[in-house]
Amino acid sequence: MRTLGGNPETSSSIAGALHRRWVDIKGLVTGKDDEAILNECERGEDVAKRSYETALGKALPANIKTIVERQYNGVMKNHDQVKAMRNQVRAAKGNA
Numbered sequence: 001m002r003t004l005g006g007n008p009e010t011s012s013s014i015a016g017a018l019h020r021r022w023v024d025i026k027g028l029v030t031g032k033d034d035e036a037i038l039n040e041c042e043r044g045e046d047v048a049k050r051s052y053e054t055a056l057g058k059a060l061p062a063n064i065k066t067i068v069e070r071q072y073n074g075v076m077k078n079h080d081q082v083k084a085m086r087n088q089v090r091a092a093k094g095n096a
Contacts, residue, residue, distance in 0.1 A: 034089045035086060035089045035090055035093065038082060038085055038086035038089060039086060041082045041086075042079065042082045042083055042086055045075065045078055045079035045082050045083075046079070048075045048078075048079075049072075049075055049076065049079055052068065052071065052072040052075055053072070055068050055072075056068055056069065056072060
């Protein structure tokens with residue numbers, strides 16, 4: 001970032017912090033229901049996914065695009081893992 005004249009972020013976004021607090025509150029209200037918490041986690045991953053997709057739709061220098069693509073792949077992996085866990089919990093509830 002500094003090489004390109006910018007400053008790296010040193011803290012999370014306000015939206016990210018609010019989402020984490022919302023997950024905490026929802027966990028208290030729902031009795032820490034795994035499916036509800038995983039639904040919220042997936043929603044947060046969806047936001048990250050859209051942000052990276054927006055960034056990748058812009059004209060970026062090749063070296064920056066490579067970094068953003070690598071990070072996007074990590075976001076996609078995290079999203080898929082959260083979704084798979086949520087689906088497992090949902091399936092277990094259906095079989096209970």
